[in-house]
Amino acid sequence: MKRRLATTVTSLLVLSTVLAACGKDTETTSNEPKKDKKQTLKLTTTTEIPSMDSAKTTDAMSFEVLNNVNEGLLRLGEGDEVVDGIAKKDETEISDDGLTYTFHLRDANWSNGEPVTANDFVYSWQRAVDPKTASEYSFILYYVKNAEQIFNGKLPTDQLGVKAIDDKTLQVTLEQATPYFLQLTTFGTYLPQNQAFVESQGDQYGLEADTQLYDGPFTLSEWKHAESFTLTKNDSYWDKDTVKLSEIKYNVVKDTSAAVNLYENGDIDKVMLDSEFVDKYKDDPEYQTQLDARLVFFRFNQKLDLFKNDKVRKAFDLAYDKEAITTAILNDGSKPANWLVPSEWVKGPDGKDFREHNGDFNKYNVEEAQKLWAEAKKELGKDSFELKMLSYDDTTRKKAAEYIAGELTKNLPGLKITVAPQPFEIKLDQEKKLEYDFSFSGWGPDYPDPMTFIDMFISSSAFNEMDYKNPKYDQLVSDAKKEADPQKRWDYMVQAEKVIMDEAGISPIYQRGRAYLQKDSVKGIIAHKFGGDFSYKWATNEN
Incomplete structure (x- = not known):
């Protein structure tokens, strides 16, 4: 969702x-x-x-x-x-x-x-x-x-x-x-x-x-x-x-510290925490954590020539440290994501978690990112790029967006990124209209099956919202939806995830965790x- x-x-x-x-x-x-x-x-x-x-x-x-x-x-x-x-x-x-x-x-x-x-x-x-x-x-x-x-x-x-x-x-x-x-x-x-x-x-x-x-x-x-x-x-x-x-x-309280103050004053019974407060409260008997199945990721607007280039997308995906985001910025039980379908969520007909089939894709590698970036710039005939990253306007996700923008700018020479936080409704509208360069986004599952993530990126999906098109991907999703045999259907979805991740159709950031006091x-x-x-x-x- x-x-x-x-x-x-x-x-x-x-x-x-x-x-x-x-x-x-x-x-x-x-x-x-x-x-x-x-x-x-x-x-x-x-x-x-x-x-x-x-x-x-x-x-x-x-x-x-x-x-x-x-x-x-x-x-x-x-x-x-x-x-x-x-x-x-x-x-x-x-x-x-x-x-x-x-x-x-x-x-x-x-x-x-x-x-x-x-x-x-x-x-x-x-x-x-x-x-x-x-x-x-x-x-x-x-x-x-x-x-x-x-x-x-x-x-x-x-x-x-x-x-x-x-x-x-x-x-x-x-x-x-x-x-x-x-x-x-x-x-x-x-x-x-x-x-x-x-x-x-x-x-x-x-x-x-x-x-x-x-x-x-x-x-x-x-x-x-x-x-x-x-x-x-x-x-x-x-x-x-x-x-x-x-x-x-x-x-509506966008600032985590303001919400924590409400909790401290006895006005709040439950408050979500980010890294700034996790260390302070992690030994508190009211502290709890929970891993859910929400994926946070970057959408690349492929109407732009820059992001039509799969080397650019892969360079972006490789050039920032997802582990640093989950440990230093979030510190709430979230885990780095190098895949489309979340871990510890659904198992297939063979009893295996979906992640056991494909493992990780595109793990952090600055040297490889810089190599791909240099090749892409030659192909595009341009040496510098200025981009806006569409982002949420709450405290935690703004911090994460700013950190990633800094890492991408540092590791990909000639790239300049401005973070553009927006209120939720405006952000949704800009994504829908493809009025952005790349976007800090997310998706939570609508039903307990990998398809709830996978079919989001077929060419005809209303939630594609980035103009990603791959006929092979579309065909694999179509085959999975028509397949009656549970294991064959599962295998089609495993193959589809490999297609979109091999070409960095999206850049997964983390699987969301929740740290909170209650x-x-x-x-x-x-x-x-x-x-x-x-x-x-x-x-x-x-x-």
Whole structure:
């Protein structure tokens, strides 16, 4: 998922911090029932929410919030296990050939009191693949029959393989058997939408707290753009008795030291740390670390002649020390990345981690980088270049970007780089429009399979966003998507990663880790390795 994110939801790519406060109940007499203590969780994030329209959302922060204020057929629980959502997991029927899924919906309501029906899923999915919507995430529905043809204008939306048998029964037909389809249904683009409400809001849908409906554990009750937003327990939620938090308050805080000060003052229950604070707190009993599956990398805009040259791209990839970034700047459990598909994340049919197949690519080597750079400059007929590096504007990632810019400038003679930090929404827009030279970017997985990283860089992908084109790569990805044999499919993906990394189509920087402090009073926050970064349905804050 895009930059989530990151995230989503979100440290290093989307650093997050979480805070808590408790309300005091009024005393009751012995004859009155004791009231539940109000539980408030306060969070900070480094980014605004770009959009709450699940058909158009692309970033981690939006997906994190959507994951908590809305609910699809199923949702993710502890350990990323699929659990009940609007549909009942144990009642889901799957045909013998794995192509047809029948979901049975429970009685559930939208926040305006209207029932959530099978038609809400049909409408939402059709809207997401309708070319008029121009959804960048339409591709994640291509598993559903005819979705890709509809998005490409070859079929009408009513030919999508999703049908409401009745208000409580949804039938889905797939293009091919997809073993992780239940996990896909937990993703943001698969959320339902109420057609009458969406159409009544027009182009304002999902842009304000009151221009969307909610069917999840919380509602977005207040949204002060670029400043703060608040989630409030949804009393219309079917499983409201499980939800213990009364509200979750987010404030946008881009500076790590400011967030740490809030924690020190007792206003924050969870704060993400960077290297400046890790050494100070690493022996604190409230200190924790966690490796996730988010990849941080450089996009090279290959519309530029400079980055069309594979020697230039490889020189950039070899010329900076990724180990120094993870140890000296981040120091939060992140690990250097010399590959596209993260480590310690998914295993293949042979039981091996994906990284065991390809190992590392393009490891730090200044001498080789300088050799390639010199050859490239001759080929390009130019000896000096001035570039802008598009970057995030939070403290940690700005430091990392500035360090890398310095290393590239030092190690590649004739290169001058200016770091251009941008607010999250502006950065996303510039990447989408290819209005940059090269970009400090990131991607978090949408489902538990290597394809969620690999198909991002095919020529037709909306998230390619750098004009990378390689027919061999496209063919390998296509072959993998059509292959029914699990091991052959896996092998195609292994080969595809080798193609893009051998020519440095991207420059991976690190696999994100999270280092944070969390108060003992906070329990039950579930972190996910794909989809929305965090679930707060089961969280408590009793202090």
